[in-house]
Amino acid sequence: MKQVSRILILLGIFFLAMAIVYWFWSKESGGSIMIFAGSLLCFMPGSYYGWWAKRMAPHPQDSKTGTSEEGAGVVATFPGTSIWPFTLGMAAFFVVLSLVFGIWLLIPGLGLAVWALLGGTAEGRRGGNH
Amino acid sequence: MTDVLNPAVHHGHDDAHDEHHGPTGILKWLTTTDHKVIGLSYTITAVLMLVIGGLFAEIIRFQLATPDGHLVSLAQYNELFTMHGSVMIYLFAGPFAFGGLPNIIVPIQIGAPDMAFPRLNALSYWLYLTGSITMLSGFFTSGGAANFGWVAYAPLSNAVNSPGAGADLWIGGLLLTGFSAIFTGVNLCATIFYLRAPGMTLFRMPVFTWNLLVTAILILLAFPVLTAGLIMLYCDRHFGTHIFSVQGGGVPVLWQNIFWFWGHPEVYILALPFFGIVTEVIPVFSRKPVFGYKGMIFATMTIAALSLGVWAHHMFTTGTVLLPFFSFMSLLIAVPTGIKIFNWIGTMWRGQIWFSTAMLMAIGFVVTFLIGGLTGIYLASPPLDFFTHDTYFVVAHFHSVVMALVLAGMAGLYYWGPKITGYILHEGLGKIQFWFLFIGTQVFTLPMYLLGLYGMPRRMAVYPHNPEWQHLNEIATLGAIMIGISTIVFVINVGYSWKKFPAGDNPWDGHTLEWFTTSPPPHHNFYRLPQIRSERPTWDYNHPEHKALEHGKHEESHA
Numbered sequence: 001m002k003q004v005s006r007i008l009i010l011l012g013i014f015f016l017a018m019a020i021v022y023w024f025w026s027k028e029s030g031g032s033i034m035i036f037a038g039s040l041l042c043f044m045p046g047s048y049y050g051w052w053a054k055r056m057a058p059h060p061q062d063s064k065t066g067t068s069e070e071g072a073g074v075v076a077t078f079p080g081t082s083i084w085p086f087t088l089g090m091a092a093f094f095v096v097l098s099l100v101f102g103i104w105l106l107i108p109g110l111g112l113a114v115w116a117l118l119g120g121t122a123e124g125r126r127g128g129n130h
Numbered sequence: 131m132t133d134v135l136n137p138a139v140h141h142g143h144d145d146a147h148d149e150h151h152g153p154t155g156i157l158k159w160l161t162t163t164d165h166k167v168i169g170l171s172y173t174i175t176a177v178l179m180l181v182i183g184g185l186f187a188e189i190i191r192f193q194l195a196t197p198d199g200h201l202v203s204l205a206q207y208n209e210l211f212t213m214h215g216s217v218m219i220y221l222f223a224g225p226f227a228f229g230g231l232p233n234i235i236v237p238i239q240i241g242a243p244d245m246a247f248p249r250l251n252a253l254s255y256w257l258y259l260t261g262s263i264t265m266l267s268g269f270f271t272s273g274g275a276a277n278f279g280w281v282a283y284a285p286l287s288n289a290v291n292s293p294g295a296g297a298d299l300w301i302g303g304l305l306l307t308g309f310s311a312i313f314t315g316v317n318l319c320a321t322i323f324y325l326r327a328p329g330m331t332l333f334r335m336p337v338f339t340w341n342l343l344v345t346a347i348l349i350l351l352a353f354p355v356l357t358a359g360l361i362m363l364y365c366d367r368h369f370g371t372h373i374f375s376v377q378g379g380g381v382p383v384l385w386q387n388i389f390w391f392w393g394h395p396e397v398y399i400l401a402l403p404f405f406g407i408v409t410e411v412i413p414v415f416s417r418k419p420v421f422g423y424k425g426m427i428f429a430t431m432t433i434a435a436l437s438l439g440v441w442a443h444h445m446f447t448t449g450t451v452l453l454p455f456f457s458f459m460s461l462l463i464a465v466p467t468g469i470k471i472f473n474w475i476g477t478m479w480r481g482q483i484w485f486s487t488a489m490l491m492a493i494g495f496v497v498t499f500l501i502g503g504l505t506g507i508y509l510a511s512p513p514l515d516f517f518t519h520d521t522y523f524v525v526a527h528f529h530s531v532v533m534a535l536v537l538a539g540m541a542g543l544y545y546w547g548p549k550i551t552g553y554i555l556h557e558g559l560g561k562i563q564f565w566f567l568f569i570g571t572q573v574f575t576l577p578m579y580l581l582g583l584y585g586m587p588r589r590m591a592v593y594p595h596n597p598e599w600q601h602l603n604e605i606a607t608l609g610a611i612m613i614g615i616s617t618i619v620f621v622i623n624v625g626y627s628w629k630k631f632p633a634g635d636n637p638w639d640g641h642t643l644e645w646f647t648t649s650p651p652p653h654h655n656f657y658r659l660p661q662i663r664s665e666r667p668t669w670d671y672n673h674p675e676h677k678a679l680e681h682g683k684h685e686e687s688h689a
Contacts, residue, residue, distance in 0.1 A: 026451075030387045061329070074135055075242070081152045082252070085251075093260035100298040
């Protein structure tokens with residue numbers, strides 16, 4: 001975690017330096033803002049990981065001598081099969097088609113999206129199919 | 131929802147969690163959240179897109195075989211080169227690079243049961259599929275598909291110059307695939323940060339996984355910019371904004387800045403996963419650990435860091451960009467890329483090379499990529515770029531690069547195919563495919579370099595009766611035919627080898643964790659895991675007498 005944070009912060013510092021050099025050399029606003037935003041996008045998760053790395057016990061995955069026994073127990077929780085990603089995908093499909101073929105396609109699009117969000121959330125709470 | 135236990139401790143085939151009784155048939159593909167099934171869907175769809183984009187390319191090459199070809203009309207030609215580029219970059223190379231093989235291989239390489247967000251992963255695939263359908267459906271509208279080139283430069287892409295549904299479908303399809311890429315990027319980052327097996331420290335991850343981590347970070351930096359740009363473009367076309375039009379006080383060249391701020395990192399988003407494939411294949415078939423492991427990772431990160439500062443080298447001739455900055459940054463990228471090439475050669479050096487199809491493809495990649503990379507250095511210097519911009523020299527340069535990536539992708543399919551399906555592809559047919567693909571690529575690209583230097587502009591359907599141009603175009607078309615034949619050989623090979631040659635768990639005597647599990651891997655990937663003490667845990671387990679040592683330490687007997 002500490003390493004991840006360091007890598008992201010280093011990238012952020014590099015982009016920040018690049019944004020400063022680019023801005024003072026070119027005075028071009030679009031590119032400068034985009035590089036600066038890129039550096040923020042590295043600092044945000046980088047500082048988050050850094051903050052937690054100080055407060056959490058190191059993971060066995062970050063230890064050079066980590067053994068399987070240290071990692072014993074539940075790795076994570078994974079869903080079984082689910083129809084909701086497909087439903088949400090179709091919803092996005094209809095929403096995008098409404099940009100081209102007419103606003104009425106938003107009705108099936110948003111309808112499917114709401115259905116998929118409700119269904120997906122309920123599935124997560126119930127535990128889903130497995 | 132299932133709690134997945136650490137397989138190293140709770141192993142055994144009788145574990146109820148490892149048995150998976152999901153739906154079968156079409157419902158299995160629609161409802162799956164298993165990264166291997168999703169990755170396979172991605173791979174199959176992407177290869178289908180490669181075939182579709184390849185068909186467009188063949189039509190283009192046949193049109194150009196004679197100076198005034200009559201195969202397609204001028205308008206159809208515009209649609210063809212636009213959709214050829216769009217299909218190949220947005221729908222084949224990208225999704226294949228970060229959604230196909232990585233989706234299957236990355237979790238297994240780090241000893242994880244699945245991707246961190248399996249349902250988001252499934253959503254990524256559906257957005258990619260619907261995006262592809264959306265973009266290609268432009269051909270079935272009355273105005274035809276998008277025809278402003280795959281870069282959609284303003285003001286050509288505005289509502290006056292490119293009316294019709296095809297252009298909007300292109301924007302819509304790209305929005306969908308863009309979100310699909312962003313979700314995959316989030317998923318890869320979270321998976322690699324959190325789901326590594328105990329002992330799999332960051333600097334023990336296989337180089338393929340490393341490259342995918344860096345690719346995922348680049349996706350998160352670059353793709354939102356494209357999405358934002360596309361929304362602005364749509365607003366310009368339909369809601370009367372003037373972001374990219376001079377009439378309303380907008381700046382057309384801003385589109386180029388936004389597009390290439392995504393577009394150049396995108397080049398590395400495409401390339402880094404393929405670099406990773408090659409870095410897995412070459413050590414395994416050279417019977418050596420990878421040469422310069424940390425240097426390889428350093429090079430990957432440097433490429434990613436520099437890639438955010440090079441976008442305007444696509445815009446040297448606009449006259450609005452800071453030439454020295456972008457030229458210097460672009461030239462600088464040659465350094466880490468050079469490190470990679472030296473490391474690949476260093477890995478092969480004095481190894482016991484096994485010239486399997488995968489290895490041949492990987493070597494073919496190194497050669498072809500070197501040609502594409504070196505001509506990229508020419509183009510990074512403004513005086514040369516002014517001379518060759520928008521000529522076939524540029525076309526040849528990036529076709530060398532992307533055809534190298536196709537070679538690397540094929541290396542990946544031959545290398546990991548046995549792990550994914552449980553069956554090896556026929557080596558003889560694979561080698562025939564390699565020679566057609568490798569020689570075809572050079573026959574196809576090298577004449578285009580000359581054409582560019584002789585001044586032939588890109589994106590023209592007919593050209594003056596110049597015998598020099600015509601001969602070179604004929605040779606390029608011959609190369610394209612050879613590449614087409616290689617694809618047919620690949621399809622034949624898949625059909626011929628279908629469930630014929632069982633692979634076993636570790637057919638290549640591999641290094642990394644995916645070769646430790648069964649072929650194909652079980653649901654949630656592992657029944658057991660070895661102790662991870664180096665970047666090649668499977669090799670250490672199978673060859674305890676040749677275990678990896680700490681960096682910088684030598685075995686007693688060699689000292």
